[in-house]
Amino acid sequence: MAFLSDLDQITRAAAGDPSAVAWLVDRYSPGVLGLATRMLGDRMEAEDVTQETFLRAWKALPGWEPRAKFSTWLHRVALNLCYDVLRRRRESLPGELPDMEDPGLTPHEHLLQTERVRAIEAAIAALPERQAAALTLCALQGHSQAEAAEIMETSEEALESLLARARRSLKATLAERSVA
Amino acid sequence: MKPSLISDARILELIGAYGADLAAFPEAERAGAARRIAEVPAVFAAALEEARLLDDVLGRMPDVTVSPALREALVSSAPKAKTAPVRSGTGLRRFLPGWLPAGAVASLAMGLLIGVNVSMPATVATASADDEADAVMYAALGFGDYSLMDESTQ
Numbered sequence: 441m442a443f444l445s446d447l448d449q450i451t452r453a454a455a456g457d458p459s460a461v462a463w464l465v466d467r468y469s470p471g472v473l474g475l476a477t478r479m480l481g482d483r484m485e486a487e488d489v490t491q492e493t494f495l496r497a498w499k500a501l502p503g504w505e506p507r508a509k510f511s512t513w514l515h516r517v518a519l520n521l522c523y524d525v526l527r528r529r530r531e532s533l534p535g536e537l538p539d540m541e542d543p544g545l546t547p548h549e550h551l552l553q554t555e556r557v558r559a560i561e562a563a564i565a566a567l568p569e570r571q572a573a574a575l576t577l578c579a580l581q582g583h584s585q586a587e588a589a590e591i592m593e594t595s596e597e598a599l600e601s602l603l604a605r606a607r608r609s610l611k612a613t614l615a616e617r618s619v620a
Numbered sequence: 621m622k623p624s625l626i627s628d629a630r631i632l633e634l635i636g637a638y639g640a641d642l643a644a645f646p647e648a649e650r651a652g653a654a655r656r657i658a659e660v661p662a663v664f665a666a667a668l669e670e671a672r673l674l675d676d677v678l679g680r681m682p683d684v685t686v687s688p689a690l691r692e693a694l695v696s697s698a699p700k701a702k703t704a705p706v707r708s709g710t711g712l713r714r715f716l717p718g719w720l721p722a723g724a725v726a727s728l729a730m731g732l733l734i735g736v737n738v739s740m741p742a743t744v745a746t747a748s749a750d751d752e753a754d755a756v757m758y759a760a761l762g763f764g765d766y767s768l769m770d771e772s773t774q
């Protein structure tokens with residue numbers, strides 16, 4: 441049903457229907473921003489990735505063919521953009537962890553963002569990128585194994601292996617920092 | 621009880637990858653794993669407890685919210701609907717192309733220009749034709765050759 445609904449909204453959005461555009465943004469931007477935020481550990485960069493993801497989506501809409509679910513395609517674009525950011529970051533600042541200070545947050549969000557949350561975000565962002573992606577998609581965003589594997593363009597077996605390694609690394613890191 | 625077809629080692633792998641919540645397990649293995657864990661809970665208790673700690677940590681992560689400014693930026697970056705030019709015409713005029721009035725004005729201007737330019741030769745040509753018509757008319761009325769009559773008057 442959601443698939444058909446997506447198609448309908450995509451067709452209307454491609455024709456410039458503002459309500460369909462708003463529908464797609466409201467439905468998918470939280471997931472895309474969440475994925476980018478967890479992957480990058482930086483809200484500003486995550487917002488840039490989200491904007492670029494949607495720009496690419498708008499360009500793709502007129503010729504959209506439903507070979508994959510729109511959400512899968514969108515998350516895949518976002519994930520690849522995150523990989524690009526991480527690659528550039530590694531090239532310019534090898535070994536440096538992302539700055540977890542977040543000037544883009546509201547006072548309420550600052551209140552929620554405790555030291556514990558920051559430590560977990562840092563630990564996730566410090567994971568190898570494909571492990572971080574697998575963990576974010578499955579454990580934090582609730583995607584099924586099939587969806588996450590499709591987004592990451594990998595097999596479900598490989599995804600499971602990434603998840604297991606991610607959880608082991610995260611557990612060890614958090615134990616070191618006495619977060620868990 | 622139906623024997624479980626999934627091995628204990630496989631269940632431990634699943635817990636290590638997906639955590640303690642059996643709902644997160646792959647659907648095909650979920651029921652078998654649940655049955656086996658219920659059969660021998662002690663075998664999996666430690667692994668489940670360890671996994672549950674990490675699940676709790678991850679579950680406490682706040683949702684990332686999209687700010688109104690970002691939402692506005694995303695919406696405004698979308699393609700806009702192409703607005704058709706407003707046409708006041710009714711009936712068949714609705715189907716005429718929008719450039720038609722401009723074309724009509726251009727045609728009128730061209731027509732006036734050509735008309736002015738050819739008006740002088742046309743006048744001369746018309747005068748000559750009038751003379752010939754007069755000659756034919758006089759001949760028909762029995763006044764003889766127009767040219768002779770013309771000569772006799774001179």
